[in-house]
Amino acid sequence: MNAVWLMLMGFVAFAFGWFIYSRLYSSKVLELDDNFVTPAHEYRDDVDFVPANKFVLWGHHFTAVAGAAPIVGPAIAVQWGWLPAFLWVVIGTIAFAGIHDMSALWASVKNEGKSIGTICTRFVGNKVGQLFMVVIFLVLLMVNGAFGVIIAKESVEHTTTIIPAWGAVAVALVMGQAIYRFKMKLVPVTVVAVIALYALVPLGVAFPVSLPESVFGLGQNAQWVVLLYIYAGIASVLPVWALLQPRDYVNGIQLFVGLILLYASIVIVHPNVSAPGIIPAITDNPGGWHMIIPVLFITVACGAISGFHGIVSSGTTSKQVDKMKDVRFVGYLGSMGEGSLALATIIACVAGVSLVNADLNIETWGDLYKGGVASFVSGGGALIYEGLGIPQEASATLLSLMVILFAATTMDAGIRLQRYIIQEWGDIYNIRFLRGKGVATIVAVATSFAISINGVSDGQVAIWPLFGATNQLLASLTLMVTAVILLKSKKFGGSLVVLVPMTFILVMSFWGALIKLGDYFQAENYLLTTLNAIVIVVTLLVVLSALKVISKILSDKKASA
Structure with a gap:
């Protein structure tokens, strides 16, 4: 099968999602109205609450939610063949991720830019909302911990990315000053x-x-982890306009260029998909992935649906929305950008890698997941080299740079969001010292650093399944909260658009979490066993409480009818 057909089928499906599905949902259900005063204007402080151009905000949101996950997840999932991963990425982007991201962003903008955890407190219950925030904090902890290891490994393996990766920070700082302090026009600043x-x-x-x-007994990976968290801590306390917004925006442009290079190369080379459509589940791999269902749906999170997106939507993005109708552009189109990256990753792995290794077959293809990011870099680099003639080393550097920059921007946002939650806990429980930005940032950095530094020796593989399951559970809980809001607003028909994907992903992710609980316990990994058990118990409590609220709303509707 020619890989171009995969690309075209994906694009046609995404076009349906953007031009038809999202338009109907945003106009008929969410009823986006530009007369609504957004939190960015009502609470403007030019630090966290800052009205942003929708293209700049899309860049921030897209790169903050993308990270390395839409590359790592699909690269792992192709061990089962290209068909399961392809279908989940395409359908998940249209009917799951886009609705989830747009709904979470809408709910936060309508509620003073508050986090999804605080919104849960308002609409479901105070105690439930506090439990919800525990899940959010754990997801952020795993995201920052895993991405810290990913960036460190890429920095060690691809030393050619160091100057452009850190130089991007300087470019973003200058860009922020040019746009916000010196009021220069966006287009020429972007070009430069x-x-x-x-x-x-x-x-x-x-x-x-x-x-x-080695430095003070720390290897190269550990040294990079230390440097990354020093940077992330500083970046998380700067005003969003100074670094976060311009960095994410220019990285979004860089991703857009990278995708153009990849897809143009696919059209020119039109490589054959050498991977089988479906490969029987592998039972002896060290990642513990024994079943396509439900494990596929927690392996490919970002790129199909991701609870982390709801945290970003209701954390940093909602505080920068200029006009209400920007919610669709930023939320739904942001998820489509991530779906496009996941689709490109699948094609790079199942078609591009065969340009490097022509001996792959159904017996050896299952081991491809061990490559992860490496499969994307080598396969994508081969495609760009064959299609556009860009030297292999330069092509690989470009793609590895994409991974590092996206993971880094996710860490920037993730540490900032952890700080928000810690400060909220300081307010809720009247712990004065946690209310301060400095102490909250130190706590956020220290906890994430502990996860990363413990994963330096064996990589992020051990925590990735738990991150995937917890991340998807959070996505289902976010959809559940937005469903409650819609039901309380008497939008009973529109709530089905949210409740159907919520039910599916809740069942799959909870099933996957139970599988991993047994795997971690048998492996005597008691830290991850404990974290997994906490997530399962908290999720059960939140789901039961939300179902009680939904049941009451439906009962009241029936009684009034």
Whole structure:
């Protein structure tokens, strides 16, 4: 089968989602109205609450939610063949992720830019909302911990990315000053910033940077983890306009260019999909992935649906929405961008990798998941080289840079969001010292750092399944909260658009969490066993409480009828 057909089928489906499905949902159910005063204007402080151009905000939201997950997840999932991963990415983007992200963003903008946990407190119950925030905090902890390890490994393995990756921080800082302090126009600033970013790529190839083998007993991976968290802590307390917004925006442009290169190469090379459509489930791999169902649906989270998106939507993005109708553009189109990245990853893995290794077959293809990000970088690099003639090393650097920059922007947002939750806990429980930005940031950095530094030796594989299950459980809980809001607003028909995907992903992710609980216990990994057990118990309590509220709403409706 020609890979171009996969690309075309995906694009046609995404077009249906954007032009028809999202338009109907946003107009008929959410009823987006630009006369509504958004929190960015009502509570403007030019630190967290800042009205943003919808294209800039889309860039921030897209890159904050993308990270490395829509690359890692699909690259792992192709061990079962291209068909399951392809179907889940396409259907998940249209009917799950887009609705989830847009709904969470809408709910937060309508509720003073509050987090989804606080919104749960308002509409479901105070105690339930506090439990919800525990799940959110754990997801952020796993995201930051896993991505810290991913960035460190990429930095060690691809030393040519160091100069452009860290140079992107300087580019973003200058860009923020140019737009917000000196009021320069967005388009020319964008052009200069993108040129500067790509000018750093050949410089990185010419001058690779590596850290010493050991410093104070810390290896190279551990050293990068330390540097990353120092940076993330500083970045999380800066005003969003100074670094977060411009960094995410220019990274969004960089991703857009990267996707153009990848998809243009697919059209030019039109490689064959050498992977089988479906491969029987593997029973002896070290990741513990024994079943396509339900494990597929927690392996591919970002790129299909992800609870982390709801945290970002209701955490940083909702505080920057200029006009209410921007919610559809930023929320739904942001999820489509991530779906496009996941689709490109699948094609790179099942068609591009065969350009590097022509001996792959059904017996050996299942081991492809071990490559993870490496499969995407090598397969995508081969496609770009064959299609556009860009040298293999430069192509691989570009794709590895994409991974590092997205994971880093997710860490920036993730640490900031952890800080928000810690400060909220300070307010809820009247713990004065946690209310301060400095202490809350230190706590956020320290807890995430502990997860990352413990994963440096064996990578992020151990925590990835737990992250996937917890992340998807959070997505189902976010959909459940938005369903309650819609039901309380008498939008009974529209709530089905949310309740159907909520039910499906809740069953799949809860099933997956139970499987992993047994796996971790048998492996005597008691830290992850404990975290998994906490997630399961808290999720049960939140679901039961929300179902009680939904039942009461429906009973009242029946009684009034």
